[in-house]
Amino acid sequence: MTNAKSSAPPLRAAVDGYRKGEETRARILDVALTEFGNSGFSSVTTRQIAKKAGVNLPALTYYFGNKRGLYLACAHAIVARYRDGLAPVGEVYSATLRAPLVPDEARTLLKRLFAELARFLLSTAGNQNPALFVQREIASPGPAFEILYAELWRPGIELVTNLIIQASSGLLSEKEAQVRAVLMISSLTGFLSGLPVIARTAGKADYSGLVIAALDGQVEALERRG
Amino acid sequence: MTNAKSSAPPLRAAVDGYRKGEETRARILDVALTEFGNSGFSSVTTRQIAKKAGVNLPALTYYFGNKRGLYLACAHAIVARYRDGLAPVGEVYSATLRAPLVPDEARTLLKRLFAELARFLLSTAGNQNPALFVQREIASPGPAFEILYAELWRPGIELVTNLIIQASSGLLSEKEAQVRAVLMISSLTGFLSGLPVIARTAGKADYSGLVIAALDGQVEALERRG
């Protein structure tokens, strides 16, 4: 006996037969991703989301249980989106685990990693900014903190820290490398936050090239032996 | 005729005779700074603030008009705090205006500026994080956006951009320099957001030295002629 009430499905899973339902589910999630990402959990009302998604209020409950559930679904979607978007650099991760790297290899991997990350974050369409969502949740922990911390933030920092240590041929301590890792990643997400504001004065150009160049410079600037 | 109701002062200004009032006003502002800074405008309720400040609800209205007014007062307080905290580097600002700088001078000034900024931001007591407040407001504009943008963000970016251009002896374009400026400043504020999370695994040590060293490295890495 798992559930007393077997009528009225408590939650709609992401996979099912009925096509229509999955579409509206996706539409709601899409809007929620945008709204929560831009304004945060408590600034957004369920009615706003329902309206923008073209559904009525109980639909949110029907598909996601409650507001918190919808927020968590967004977090999971973001994690998945990162995994997809950064699949090309999956090799980087495994490479660092395989064996110690020559410093120059580590630098190359770092550059590739940040280039891919910058491209991914700067290209996400529909003014959905997954990085902003994550940043907000890290800065002031909400319902989705644990997921995003465990699935994205911590592994990301660890990977970059590890690569930085190897790029410096051990010149940098774990702590020093960690500080640099956080600074570099933060610079990217912070840049994204500032982008709409920058676009006020400067044009709304494509910044990925400039950002990648700057990050390359930072990698190059890491302490090296000799 | 400025005001129909001359009874019941519509807002308590910051300066007045009555001592007690100014104290509670300051206490409310102090709590608001912490709460808004940590959680943002709409996550914080006026009751929370009133309770933590040891006053009752109408006190907020009495001193600040409404929630928005209190939030704006926080923004102004933050601007003032920045001005005070960064007074030592006021010279930097005037120096860049005086005359063109030799690249090495610009680098020195940049390092000093970031060192002071890092020290200031990493040392603000009472878990009040002015940078987080500003960052949030820039990332998703709220009632205090215009103030913080005009008084802090824009001038800060412009100053750093200007210094970076001079440090690179004109090798970097305005846009390239601006990207680097945003990245560097963002890295610092982003680091602050992540600090509580970092302190989870690593200790809650004093990071200002490490951060300043890393930022120095970034300044040193700026393109230079020859």
Place this chain on the structure above:
DNA sequence: TAGCATATATATCAATTGATATAAATTCAA
């Protein structure tokens, strides 16, 4: 096409929240 699971819509509830009317208490100067 019959019938049941799925999906959408209406109306409404209870709690929270920002705000105010109003009264009591306190402070300070003459």
Place this chain on the structure above:
DNA sequence: TTGAATTTATATCAATTGATATATATGCTA
């Protein structure tokens, strides 16, 4: 000390918000 200005407290309002009970419509399969 008196008295007016200032400050604090009580009680309450109206709007918003998340959530649900309930009814209707739609889609899929046998």
